[in-house]
Amino acid sequence: MSEEALAQLAMDFSVLSLIAVGGAITVLPEMHRSVVEVHAWMSGAQFAELFALAQAAPGPNILVVSLIGWKVAGSAGAVVATAAVCVPSCVLTFAVSRIWQRFRSARWRASVEDGLVPVTVGLMLAGGYLITLSADHSWPAFAITAVTAAVVLKTRIHPLWLFGAAGLIGLAGWV
Amino acid sequence: MPFARRMLVEERRWLSPEEFTDVLSLCQLLPGPNIVNVAVCVGARYHGVRGAAAAFAGLMTAPFFVVLALGALYTEYGHLPAVSALFRGISAAAAGLVVAMGLKMATSRRLRSAMALFALITFIGIALMRLPLVVFLLGAAPLSVAAALWRAK
Known part of the structure; x- marks a missing residue:
């Protein structure tokens, strides 16, 4: 099982790497599809919890793939999944950063950006929708999600405080 | 950032x-x-x-080692009722953070209003119809870029 799972992780995540325009959040729906729906490596709730862990931890939240890899195939899984998701996009970035100067003032550059942004926005909203459905199974949970979103949009409070408060509400047994 | x-x-x-x-x-x-x-x-x-x-x-x-350490703690203690209750709260908040990031991006100046239709199509295709991302992007991203190029002419 393990080697097969490693190969699967490497393949799925290196494809994700090359389409993750905007970062981890935009490929959240596809990660969910692959991990929960296609391979059934874990439940939706477990997926949401690993994602929460990666968001609460310092560092880029793409590290959720390390946790997924680790859960699926131990420490080898963590290394393979992390490398798979990072190496292709880094190589691409490296290559493009070398030739980008030449296109600095090209007119199509702004249009490419204008065209990719709406797709990124749609993907981020889809990610929010799907992770909410995975994480929340009671109305207080939906309320926490809504209040967190509103507070993050309206204030400059660090999200860790909100995570702490939400954790306490959970600990009190209300979620 | x-x-x-x-x-x-x-x-x-x-x-x-x-x-x-x-x-x-x-x-x-x-x-x-x-x-x-x-x-x-x-x-x-x-x-x-x-x-x-x-x-x-x-x-x-x-961060890689920190997140794995947290993961190890979570596996060790995650089955305790108190820890799983804690995590139900935290994952609800983490979901809220993602929703906020999406909304923030949706209302930013980087999204031209004439292009918002493509955001809607993407949301429907991915969140509601659950299309595979690669297949969807091969169709939608070139169309969206083409629309932006056409608009810029």
Whole structure:
């Protein structure tokens, strides 16, 4: 099982790497599809919890793939999944950063950006929708999600405080 | 990202503010986490492949082990009722953070209002119809870019 799972992780995540325009959040729906729906490596709730862990931890939240890899195939899984998701996009970035100067003032550059942004926005909203459905199974949970979103949009409070408060509400047994 | 900007532009002066904006806009366009891409770009600029690899390793190594340590703790104690109750709360908040990021991006100036239709189509295709992302993107992304090019003419 393990080697097969490693190969699967490497393949799925290196494809994700090359389409993750905007970062981890935009490929959240596809990660969910692959991990929960296609391979059934874990439940939706477990997926949401690993994602929460990666968001609460310092560092880029793409590290959720390390946790997924680790859960699926131990420490080898963590290394393979992390490398798979990072190496292709880094190589691409490296290559493009070398030739980008030449296109600095090209007119199509702004249009490419204008065209990719709406797709990124749609993907981020889809990610929010799907992770909410995975994480929340009671109305207080939906309320926490809504209040967190509103507070993050309206204030400059660090999200860790909100995570702490939400954790306490959970600990009190209300979620 | 604000921390990265402060470090790169104000403290180390590796990039001027204009260069930082330029690098960031490229990195937002490319796949991968923006912060990782910025590290690779800046590393590449000063020391080529070795610089890019060093910047990447510097950015990722410590967080990688921290997140795995948290994962280990979670596996060890996650089945305790108190811990799983705690996590139900935290994952609800984490979902809220993602929703907020999506809404923030949706209302930013980077999304031209004439192009909002493509955001809606993407949401329907991915969130509601659950289409595979690769298949969907091969169709939708070129169309969206083509629409933007046509609009710019």
